[in-house]
Amino acid sequence: MRSCAALLTAAISALAILVLTAAPANAHAVLVASSPEDGARVDSSPAAVTLTFDESVRLVPGAAQVISMTGDRADSGSAQLSTDGTTVVIPLKPHVPQGSYAATWRVVSADTHVVSGSISFGIGQDAGAPAVAPADRSGSLTRTADIAGGVVDVGLVLCAGLALVCRILWPWALGLVRIRMLIGCGWVIIGLATVTQFLMQGPEALNLGWSAAFSTDALNETLSSRTGVVLLVRVVLIAMLGIALRRPQRGWTGVVAACTAGVTVTVVICGHAGAGEQMWLATPVTAAHVVAMTVWLGGLVALLVAVLPSGRTDNLRRWSSTAFACISVLILSGEYQAWRQVQPVEALWSTGYGITLTVKLSLVTVMLAVAYIGQRRLDPKVLRRTVPAEMVLGLAVLVATTALISQAPARTTFGPPVSLTAPLDSRSARIHIDTTRRGPTSISVTALNPQGRPTAAEAVSGTLSSDDAGVAALKVKFEPTAGGEWRSTYAVVPLPGSWTLNLTVEFSTSDAVVTSAAFRVW
Structure with missing residues (x-):
């Protein structure tokens, strides 16, 4: 009996030593490079979008795509994975027109965690900005x-x-x-x-x-x-x-x-x-x-x-x-x-x-x-x-x-504005989306205290996702305005269906709350 106990103790000690001395593993695959780069402006249409991660990943079928601000698909065919599994290549259609585009992905990292995200780039214009329409002469x-x-x-x-x-x-x-x-x-x-x-x-x-x-x-x-x-x-x-x-x-x-x-x-x-x-x-x-x-x-x-x-x-x-x-x-x-x-x-x-x-x-x-x-x-x-x-x-x-x-x-043309409320622990976030018609929209977020009055937030960030549209995550950037309101600098919901706005509201370095709100896009 004592010999069995001694053997069990030795095994546990050896396992603990192995765990403690092993090199730390990343919890998720992290995007380390892309072409075009996130936020880049390119003069002509690239042949493909490449996404490079810090470890090998596995593609989720149909979850990597490139979408214009109007909801048109710019990718052609299925995304490909490099031999070492660290680079995803999304081929683009030839002669993609001028505009702002988002490349979105959902992959499975080596530790089986699902990782999603997006980058934006512009062809012939700034990324994340609507195209400037020419003067209407007709x-x-x-x-x-x-x-x-x-x-x-x-x-x-x-x-x-x-x-x-x-x-x-x-x-x-x-x-x-x-x-x-x-x-x-x-x-x-x-x-x-x-x-x-x-x-x-x-x-x-x-x-x-x-x-x-x-x-x-x-x-x-x-x-x-x-x-x-x-x-x-x-x-x-x-x-x-x-x-x-x-x-x-x-x-x-x-x-x-x-x-x-x-x-x-x-x-x-x-x-x-x-x-x-x-x-x-x-x-x-x-x-x-x-x-x-x-x-x-x-x-x-x-x-x-x-x-x-x-x-x-x-x-x-x-x-x-x-x-x-x-x-x-x-x-x-x-x-x-x-x-x-x-x-x-x-x-x-x-x-x-x-x-x-x-x-x-x-x-x-x-x-x-x-x-x-x-x-x-x-x-x-x-x-x-x-x-x-x-x-x-x-x-x-x-x-x-x-x-x-x-x-x-x-x-x-139907796409009425919508106002939503999302919980932030004892507080809440008041969300207003100017239009629910697919395409560019404007989103405003105001943090409210338990009494329902606006309260200051240090930072607000968010993403838009939709299972209906097959979009994993489109980044939404917010800038502060008067009265404690945060307004998106540019947001787009390119396809119809059910969408979710995922928000992270930071009140201090030690107080950040994640919440979400669902809405319908037409």
Whole structure:
């Protein structure tokens, strides 16, 4: 028994000597060098970002990436580990544009601890600073192009909608001079608005002024763009539509309808439906929406200008069925468009697009109520009062539609400010984030005493992380301001999802508290 005890004591003593005399090991892998260096400004895009640690590490799959301030990935492919395991190489895409970038990583150190962090660098500008946008010289061009887009809708109503309704329901109206003049004016309006859009596209893309509308560079820019090609296709369709409109035979009605559908699709592709997710569905649904609006309003013009003044009220019931079909298509397709462009639902009353859409929906609702009154009895006397009101409301709807075209969809602009509170032992931190839209933001932090009043802090530092976005840690630097508030000098949340702001608040050299607060980025 004594011999066993002696052996156990000797073993423990030997182990203690080994532990005490062994070289100390680092608790975590530490970044000792990087290329580009943290905070560096480089003149041209590097081929890769390299991160060198003081000991061998193991990569976490997909956790090393390079992100721009707008959330675009600048890395190409998976990160690679050097032979000795101490250097991580993140390859970059060729010709990465000017801007500020953050390289983030999450690795496993030799002692199995997970280490995460980030560095920032700038290409052609300072690191950690938003790009300085060039002066906007094409603002008036953009507004003109937006107005031209709304004018195309008016032209479609006068030309295609009026012509189709008259050909199908009231062929005799095509013999009236005023109807032929309206159809011709509508055709000219579509053509002029399309030419205007074509001439504005190049200078707008190149941020040039009006004088560049006919320049070679602007025209080449337009012709090489998708929008330019679509507008050229529209010009061909407009020419075909003009030929078909001059043929009164019934067989040409199908050609008029086909050309109308084609022009409508080109209008839709150049709008919000031609961008974002579900383009394959949004394009035909929005085209059906525009065609339904065109036919409905075109029919109202026919009623107002030809049918009711002449006293010939034939086919009113067929018109009622046609209008009901158009309204049904408008409601169903409008619901889909609203769902696609207004996310989340709070954006409906907190963004310009959502408010404009609400106004449009209100106008359409009133318009439907007026239409119901007129269609319920189909009495010419009642229609003479309701149709002008419908027409005025229809014009207001077209104005609201033009305003929608000129605004970014709510799904791309929603990001309300948020205020948070995080505990600091018996104290707390008041956090305010100016915008939760992905991209640059401003974060302010104020330390509060137990009574909820601001208290002084010697230093504040932080990082932003997101499991949803796969970002381990983006450093946030804070500078003190008046009133005990600390404000970020530059912060960016480049991707949507759930994010966490991790804070370290130092009240003295011996009093530092770590806390965190979660928030949603859109």
